Amino acid sequence: MKIFLIPCPIAENTSTEVLPPQILTALQQTTHFLVENVRTARRFISELKLGIQIESLTFEVLDKDTQSKTVTDFYKKHSSVEYIGVISEAGCPGVADPGALAVSIAQQQNIEVIPLVGPSSILLGLMGSGFSGQSFAFIGYLPIDKAARIRKIEQLDRDVAKWGQTQIFIETPYRNNALLEDLIAQCAPDSLICIACDVTAPSGFVQTKKASDWAKAQPDLHKKPCIFLLGK
Template sequence: MNIQKSYAEGDAYGKLYLVGTPIGNLEDMTYRAVRILGEVQWIAAEDTRQTRKLLTHFDISTRLVSYHEHNKNASGPELIRLLLAGDSIALVSDAGLPAICDPGADLVRMAIDEGIAVVPIPGANAALSALIVSGLPTERFTFVGFLPRDKKPLERELGALKREPGTWLCYESPHRLVKTLTVMAEVLGGDREVCLVRELTKRYEEALRGTITECLAHLDSHAPQGEYVVVIRGGGADAEAESADAWWAGLTPEQHVARYEADGEGHKEALRRAAQDRGVPKRELYNLLHRDG
């Protein structure tokens, strides 16, 4: 069990600040983020060249170090050593909130394991910004990051998400958007409602709302440009009815997970996919399966 008091006095360790940065418009930088970046001893950045531009704009001279997917195994322990020695570090990504779809999540876990306080400094976020302008339901939503690149894994992932009752979101690059939407039309049906949001907070910000088929027709004459957030309406009542007839409907949770494991999935992935099939949190299914363990 871990209980964090973010601002407890007398803590000998430094703090790991997760600082949100603009996703396009520099005016979205918060006063607090600017202050924290100026006060910490180190800033750990995904791309130091990109972050240096931001620091120069706000006249921040804090020392900058690199932390990204390719050096995290070496850089992560060194950052933890600095935190344990009393230095505070601000972690930033190229844009938006760190630790979402980037190796910052690994550093957060390492810091927590060492008893180091991890403090969020909220800021811009592409996924949530797209969700609130999409016009789709916001009461329940799921963020799935980047979908698989290859068609077969993509079809399997979409097959599981097809029964997701809440709105769900993913990131997609412009050169893969049409391919992904085409597979979505095959698996989810072309009449599924979506919203494609690109260039958030920038001059050419655009939200394209309609069915998958309508959006594909539009993209046929307007080539995708910029990074996209794809927001998809959940399956709703149709998904619930389909679940009753699903291949796993007669299986116990244990049998459901075991079926995926028999297909070659690891236990964690089998658990995730079974939870997604059933529309329950992975933690809830894990607790159910291990309550006697």
């Protein structure tokens, strides 16, 4: 048994552009899947038009609430299966997305894991930012509490200026505009903020500007998938 870690598109209708051939080959070999959302996973595989009989595939849910036992039982039950695929909702399984549990258990059981190449908004944002890629950190969500969030932004802004490590973070899409306002208000006017919005989509953009320049023309990021970066 081997585990394919299968990335999927991060923007609609981009499968044929962003997925490398190795993903299509892996999907054609795989019959059993651990997926964040069964409906989405079925649609993803179906839309690729690989001639796969979706009804013949076996799916088990692997989301943030999944317990170790579910994965362990799945591996045990299907131990004679050649390949198991792990698919999360968008991008790369295990990177700001569920999937790490399936990999962690596979590693403990000496099951070979094969990560496949695919889109990651974090990596694409970093590439497009122009910030240092020699040292960077993805820190997930900033604190929700206003005071804690302001302290965190001030600390990140100082750390970037001092150490130069690029800081990457995300927000719940309906709070993107509020986060950008906080960043503009708390960072020094000359600090560079990069927004990677809807990357790989035709409407997407990756733009780096000074906080004071974002203040002059704040884009509407409401409900759009965004990555935020501070760096130099």
